[in-house]
Amino acid sequence: MLYYELGDVVTLKKGHPCGENKWEIVRKGADIKLKCLGCERMIWMGRMDFEKRVRKIKEGDKFVSIVHHHQPEE
Numbered sequence: 001m002l003y004y005e006l007g008d009v010v011t012l013k014k015g016h017p018c019g020e021n022k023w024e025i026v027r028k029g030a031d032i033k034l035k036c037l038g039c040e041r042m043i044w045m046g047r048m049d050f051e052k053r054v055r056k057i058k059e060g061d062k063f064v065s066i067v068h069h070h071q072p073e074e
């Protein structure tokens with residue numbers, strides 16, 4: 001199961017037509033809302049679709065594969 005939170009920045013299999021491929025997660029649930037950090041457009045996609053398309057997630061100042069990203073231990 002993939003771990004991601006509101007405010008996380010991710011990359012997808014395919015970037016936005018504006019040329020950017022960095023997206024901020026602005027809504028979570030059955031549908032995920034993403035904001036393109038290139039042009040600030042919002043897109044919605046189903047959670048299953050999102051989890052198929054997402055590739056990397058920002059950890060600190062670098063991007064790591066989302067399958068290696070886990071909830072921080074308390």
Ligand SMILES: [Zn+2]
Binds near residue numbers: 016
């Ligand atoms: Zn864009």
